[in-house]
Amino acid sequence: MRYSSLLTLAATLSTASAGYKGFNYGANFMNGQAKVQADFEYEFNAAKQLPGTNGEFTSARLYTMIQHGTTNNIIEAVQAAINTKTSLLLGLWASAGDANFNNEITALQAAASQYGQAFADLVAGISVGSEDLYRITPTGIENNAGVGAQPATIANYIRKTRDAIANTALAGKPVGHVDTWTAWVNGSNNAVVSACDFLGMDAYPYFQTTMANSIANANQTFYNAYDATVAASQGKPVWVTETGWPVSGRTANQAVPGTDNARIYWQDVTCSLIAGGINLWYYTLQDAQYGTPSPQFGIKPAGDLMQVQPAFNLQC
Template sequence: MRVSTILAAAGLLSSANAAIKGFNYGANFNNDQAKTLNDFEYEFNAAKKLPGTDGWTSARLYTMIQHGTTNTVIEAIEAAINTKTTLLLGMWASAGQGIINNEITALKAAIAKYGTAFTDLVVGISVGSEDLYRITPTGIENKSGAGAQPQDLINYVKQTRAAIKGTSLQGKPIGHVDTWTVYVNASNNAFISSLDFIGMDAYPYFQTTMANNVGSGSQLFFDAYHQTVAAAQGKPVWVTETGWPVSGQTLNQGVPSANNARIYWEDVTCQLVNDNVNLYYYILQDVQYGNPVPSFGIKPAGDLMQVSPLFDLSCPAKVS
């Protein structure tokens, strides 16, 4: 599917500028062990050396806080500085005002500690991740955990703007990451109005009420993307999570495999890259210290610098 025609409406980067390309990075491994400076540096460097790719030099974080601490700055910040990795910062917003206070404390501490070496790398700040999804009937049914109400998120965005006012982060775009389904819900329009950009998560594999075979993945994804753009009030739409699992359970017609992940990569990821859409793929590796089900990692367990990706990451030549 061609999506070039929607770029102007989406308010995305012009073709004169390269869009952002990167991966999502959690704060801890599957055994709850915190990632350290060396771990983040290793992952960021590995992403830049993936065969068949070029320019995957950005990282989306879910929190500003080092895992296992109250409000210590996450070591991914220093790793990004050391590896020249740009950052979509994340602030966890599903656990109440106390957690937001800690996130803002860590954000301010990072600015004070690292200055422009840090802030020059920041491409945006996401206040929250799938908080609205968690309070939907589907999120509750899936036991997704505590979420946040739209008005609470509006308040958190205001607090974040106040926190960066007068600092070298002032003017950086502030957005939110959530499932595409919440953006098309009119009850969230006021929250959308408070944002600078929209971060959209979409996984056709999980759309089990539809024909969700990998061959339909592109149609399902871009239908969701179009609907999100239409609901975004002219705000830029960034794709902050998408992918196809390499292993796990078959859901309806959605079959996890490396071959199917390759098909999805070519049909969706390559198309987004071709059309200059800001993109954070899920995920570089998710099999350290325990293999999640499903697994979306493009790198298997082992040495990230040496082990080959599970599927071909090259894209067809761009067609004008």
Template sequence: MHFSSTLLACTAIVSTASAGFKGFNYGAFFLNQAPKKQADFEYEFNAAKQLPGTNGQFNSARLYSMIQWQTTNTIIEAIPAAVNTKTQLLLGLWASSGQTSFNNEISALKSAISKYGKSFTDLVVGISVGSEDLYRVSPTGIQNKENPGAQPSELVKYIQQTRDAIKGTGLAGKPIGHVDTWTAYVNSSNNAVTSACDFIGVDAYPYYQTTMANSIGNANATFYDAYQQTVKAAKGKPVWVTETGWPVSGPKQNQAVASADNARIYWQDVSCSLMKKGVNLWYYTLQDAQWGNPSPSFGIKPAGDLMQVKPAFNLQC
């Protein structure tokens, strides 16, 4: 009996440890700037769930905005697509375009709650206020011409506005956080944002960390160094991995070589290890090559029919 109880307890721990959200990042438009429609989002969400070797576990979508591309405050069509496909949602509210733009994000969020009710709110796992806004106003972001961004005080204000907007709705109590690069969180001048969050979303790409040894052989160590530094700076808040990946093609970055073989190694060494630890993960990305030729390309699915084209590498952990 004692052995059985211990075995059951261990099984429960393993089950819990691997229960994190798993998904991809989904932009609001294609590379030719055409907006994604509901059918496009449904197609992508269903394709993610059918990836070979993943047991249908990739059933979550991280969005960057609540607004349909090329509109003022119309609900993004990813919302009804998620409702129809029962896809979990990490919502995003774009925060790098000023207060008027953010007001439109809040308006679209409220409209989605009103229009879709529980069929929408029950799918939401969290709300991210902003994406890499602190990085864009940092010296590195400015040097890389990544502006505009948002100052810490602005983000704190937007986070409170989001809390006020969902109060008394079906989204009340959903965790609200911010997504940024790990370098933003270790910068103490941004501590107010961390304090205002329920969770910390971190984007980390060893491929781009060109000031250090960033070959694929060092990718696991490079990633986890960034992740652990974020955890240390997170003030006890849970850290979600909101973007990471390795390109299947593109230019060499210091020691980092983009290839499908190396993307497979990264998937095994980083993505699979995160999933086994139960860390929430939104990989970048399912497909980034529709209607354009990105370089580098991080898509695990090449251009073409998502339901038919094989992934660029083996996704089994």
């Protein structure tokens, strides 16, 4: 790790606890099937039992508050989290227009009302959107990343979310936004930075194909992105909400997928973030149920999460 990053982490350690450690969890499987409470409980328990991690991966990042396939029902991951004592970085999808975002708010308020303090005690924060700003950039459009949202829209949604929780059990919880590091360092998005209580940063050296992105450079490439985001954060905390290295897939410039390189990335980047007390949601526990993604980032291959071994050694 570069010296400047060591200083950054040392400063964080002086003010932070051990930090949240967890994974990203989608609302549905690759075949479109909705995850239900039992699925989420199974995944959350499997994360806690990963060999080599001392049971420390006890947090879950969600992308939406809405149960897949419904209009505004509470996502069943909430009850699963309460049952398994899994902390949550909540997510509200923010790139589908005002009507859909209002449904996200409805589900969020309903969860606060129905589950009260038992729910609120598990909430690390609330992310309004995920990579919405990236998706409207030329790079996002070129990569067919999907529909995004303008900075003014995201900033407004953040304020709306803060107002929506003001008189609920979630009052005072940090409200922020998740995006790529390239979006955070883009000055045209400063209004979003100003509106946030925290910045969630997604950074994947594997995808940075215009740079020297081999696994040998991955640590420096990641921390260049992290340091740049911290510099643009207006003093707000920076949480690492997505990062990882694929265990299979195509070579991207100098970046070669594979379990050996994924293990190196885990050791060099993930373990250093854990040591630094940085809030981290790794991508991902398993992404190959009912389908075969390419690239594949899951540290658990397809199959029974409780039975199949991790693709590589997770000990730091």
